[in-house]
Amino acid sequence: MKIEANGLSKIYGEGESRVTALDRASFQIMPGDFISITGPSGSGKSTLLHLLSGLDQPMSGRLTYDGQDIYSLSDRERSALRRRSIGFVFQQFHLLPVLTAWENILMPLLLDKKQPDEAYLEQLTQLLGIGSRLTHLPHELSGGQQQRVAIARALIAQPDVIFADEPTGNLDSRSGGEVMEMLRAVHEKMGKTLVIITHDNRVAGMADRRFSIVDGMLTEVGGR
Numbered sequence: 648m649k650i651e652a653n654g655l656s657k658i659y660g661e662g663e664s665r666v667t668a669l670d671r672a673s674f675q676i677m678p679g680d681f682i683s684i685t686g687p688s689g690s691g692k693s694t695l696l697h698l699l700s701g702l703d704q705p706m707s708g709r710l711t712y713d714g715q716d717i718y719s720l721s722d723r724e725r726s727a728l729r730r731r732s733i734g735f736v737f738q739q740f741h742l743l744p745v746l747t748a749w750e751n752i753l754m755p756l757l758l759d760k761k762q763p764d765e766a767y768l769e770q771l772t773q774l775l776g777i778g779s780r781l782t783h784l785p786h787e788l789s790g791g792q793q794q795r796v797a798i799a800r801a802l803i804a805q806p807d808v809i810f811a812d813e814p815t816g817n818l819d820s821r822s823g824g825e826v827m828e829m830l831r832a833v834h835e836k837m838g839k840t841l842v843i844i845t846h847d848n849r850v851a852g853m854a855d856r857r858f859s860i861v862d863g864m865l866t867e868v869g870g871r
Contacts, residue, residue, distance in 0.1 A: 648713050648732060648807035648840070650676040650699065655708035657694050657863075668694040670863040671708070676808070681834050681841045683854035684865075691863040692844045693812060699842070700733055700810050701725045730759050734801030734809040734839075736830075738816035740793040742785040742800075748792075749781040752799045763803065771799050774836065775829050791822030795829055802833065808840040809833070815850060827853060 657669040669691045676682060676699075686692050697703040698710065701717050710717055712732070717725060742751045752772075756763055772778045775795045785793055794814065801809055811830065815823030827850055834841045845851055859868045 648678060649711075650808065650840075651711045652699065653709045653711075655695070655698050655705045655710060657691075657698060657703070658706050667863045669698065669705070669860075669865075672860075672863075672865040673708075674858070674865065674867065676840060676842060678807070679834075679838055679840055681831075681843075681853075681855040682858065683843045683845055683851035683856075684858045684860060685845055685848065685851045686860035688846075690860045691865075692860055694863075695860060695865065696810055696812055696842070696844050700735070701729060730755060731804060732807050734804070734806040736794070736798055736801050736809060736811040736814045738813040740785070740790075740797045740817070742793055742796060744785050747782050747784055748777060748788065748796045751785070751796055752781075752803055755800060755804050759804065761804075764805075767805065768803070771802055774832060775799055789822065790818050791825050794818065794822075794826045798826070798829060798833065802837070802839070806839070808842065811841065811843045813845060814843065815845070815847060823847070823850075 653673050655669055655672045659666045659668055672695060684692055684695065698705050704718055717728060753763055772781065775798060777792060777795050777799065780788060780792055814830065815826055818826060830841060831853060833839050843850060843854065851857055856867065857869050859866050
């Protein structure tokens with residue numbers, strides 16, 4: 648799936664409290680891209696991620712998924728698009744504490760009234776190294792294991808693109824490194840498009856394309 652942003656802008660407040668969170672951002676995300684976006688706190692990284700995924704709407708600009716303007720869709724249609732085409736990984740794991748790892752992973756399919764592809768689920772849990780932990784509750788898992796479960800949940804509906812917002816932010820350096828290796832394996836072995844927001848230059852350096860955002864201005868700064 649090709650994602651194309653043209654002139655995306657987002658402004659909060661008015662008068663002296665007016666803040667330009669994103670200023671006319673334009674770029675393309677091609678199928679199979681691995682992109683990192685870095686910048687200081689308050690620079691507009693999360694705003695950009697919310698706009699790219701249809702969680703929020705811009706003040707101006709256009710965003711297309713394979714030529715379809717997603718802001719022309721209704722809220723219900725955008726929600727359906729996110730469930731089926733986008734996976735999210737956040738700094739907070741957002742696992743339901745009363746559900747096992749297995750049940751947490753399957754939650755997106757249950758919400759969409761779909762049955763899991765057992766072969767795909769087996770491939771996914773083995774790739775992420777959590778096959779032996781599926782009957783455990785979240786509090787019985789380490790932070791790194793919980794994030795792997797969250798990654799599996801993001802992938803269970805076989806989305807085209809994964810948006811990850813500071814996926815290593817709640818982990819120590821070792822666990823964070825392991826999670827990033829898992830995400831890179833997902834990108835390389837499963838062919839998923841991966842867009843990561845991060846403060847960590849080591850994480851950013853793993854990407855094939857690197858962007859920086861400062862005061863709402865997005866700039867491509869290099870690649871591998």
